[in-house]
Amino acid sequence: MARAPRAATAARAYGRSVVRLVLLLFLTAAVLLAPVPRLTPTATSVPAAPDPAPAPAVPAVGRAWPVGVRPPILRGWEPPATTYGRGHRGVDLAAPAGTPVRAVAAGRVSFAGRVAGKGVVSVELPGTGDPRLRTTYEPVRATVKKGDEVEAGEVVGTVEATGSHCTETCVHWGLRRADTYLDPLSLLPPWLLRSGPSRLLPVLGVPLPS
Numbered sequence: 186m187a188r189a190p191r192a193a194t195a196a197r198a199y200g201r202s203v204v205r206l207v208l209l210l211f212l213t214a215a216v217l218l219a220p221v222p223r224l225t226p227t228a229t230s231v232p233a234a235p236d237p238a239p240a241p242a243v244p245a246v247g248r249a250w251p252v253g254v255r256p257p258i259l260r261g262w263e264p265p266a267t268t269y270g271r272g273h274r275g276v277d278l279a280a281p282a283g284t285p286v287r288a289v290a291a292g293r294v295s296f297a298g299r300v301a302g303k304g305v306v307s308v309e310l311p312g313t314g315d316p317r318l319r320t321t322y323e324p325v326r327a328t329v330k331k332g333d334e335v336e337a338g339e340v341v342g343t344v345e346a347t348g349s350h351c352t353e354t355c356v357h358w359g360l361r362r363a364d365t366y367l368d369p370l371s372l373l374p375p376w377l378l379r380s381g382p383s384r385l386l387p388v389l390g391v392p393l394p395s
Contacts, residue, residue: 324348
């Protein structure tokens with residue numbers, strides 16, 4: 186007679202064990218199948234550094250063409266795809282040897298000498314951002330020296346007969362901000378880019394047409 190209660194007790198214990206096992210399996214499955222919560226970007230990544238300030242735009246401070254009034258452009262500015270890539274880092278303006286070369290805008294001569302056998306004149310332009318813009322003219326026989334202050338339209342040299350990379354005599358006119366090459370034509374305001382008399386002519390002693 187004692188075996189029946191013991192058997193019943195064992196059966197109940199076995200049933201409870203089965204229930205606990207089923208619950209454990211169910212909870213394990215629920216944990217494994219639950220979607221992994223996404224962490225917010227602020228919790229998983231370092232805050233991005235702010236974008237660098239854009240380079241200052243090129244101000245149209247030019248008041249004269251380097252040569253002539255509206256010289257033929259033999260080759261325009263062709264920015265290279267990379268720092269050392271192929272391209273044309275300036276503008277070639279047709280000009281016979283001996284043509285006066287004028288400062289496009291007022292500034293200070295930062296270089297006047299020879300580079301690789303070619304005469305070069307560079308003029309730094311104040312008030313054009315940080316670092317300042319710098320114009321370059323070559324091949325030019327300089328009539329100024331480093332440190333000279335020049336006004337827009339002032340002669341800084343004459344076109345040399347040799348040293349040009351053009352098929353005909355020309356002036357290579359460049360523009361840089363630090364090590365970045367820019368389009369020198371962007372220095373000229375629209376009225377100077379259009380064909381017609383230069384507004385600088387009265388300064389040079391030639392009256393404007395009526």
